[in-house]
Amino acid sequence: MNYWLFKSEPSDYSYDDLIEDNKTQWEGIRNYQARNFIRDRIKINDKILFYHSNISIPHIVALAEVISEPYPDHFALDKTHKYYDPKSTSDNTRWFMLNIKPVKKLDNIVTLESIKNNPKLKDMVLVNRSRLSIQPVTKSEWKIIIDMSLS
DNA sequence: GCCAACGTTGGC
DNA sequence: GCCAACGTTGGC
Numbered sequence: 773m774n775y776w777l778f779k780s781e782p783s784d785y786s787y788d789d790l791i792e793d794n795k796t797q798w799e800g801i802r803n804y805q806a807r808n809f810i811r812d813r814i815k816i817n818d819k820i821l822f823y824h825s826n827i828s829i830p831h832i833v834a835l836a837e838v839i840s841e842p843y844p845d846h847f848a849l850d851k852t853h854k855y856y857d858p859k860s861t862s863d864n865t866r867w868f869m870l871n872i873k874p875v876k877k878l879d880n881i882v883t884l885e886s887i888k889n890n891p892k893l894k895d896m897v898l899v900n901r902s903r904l905s906i907q908p909v910t911k912s913e914w915k916i917i918i919d920m921s922l923s
Numbered sequence: 924g925c926c927a928a929c930g931t932t933g934g935c
Numbered sequence: 936g937c938c939a940a941c942g943t944t945g946g947c
Binding site: 901 | 928929930931
């Protein structure tokens, strides 16, 4: 079982959207490092911290869970789609996606500011390589975030 | 809306 | 294979 942090801009797709949909496909990952996590490391039942980015108070809002194996991101082949990638072909899929479902909202959101202010979280990828849209989270980081959400 | 950080592209 | 140019992300 592994832990991850998925970022989403709430104006694009928020956790409430995920609740409404009951599940969703996490398409549009166009970064190789994130792609490799999806393709090689992320497994069914892995746990996700759902992060809202690009807003006035960036924060972790909820927990989600992986519910599918990785599969080719077919949006990369759709010329009319915003995630179209001219270098992808049906023989050679550069990009992958998977499905996730909501688990539960945190009692309290955990803000980026509070994460940065917590010395125990100074090694989090979120703090050090903030632009990566899918990030590994350690078990101890996961526990600390959950604790912070309860207080 | 600015801009630093950083990933990608493509000419050489 | 280097690196300048460029595009994107996302915090502020």
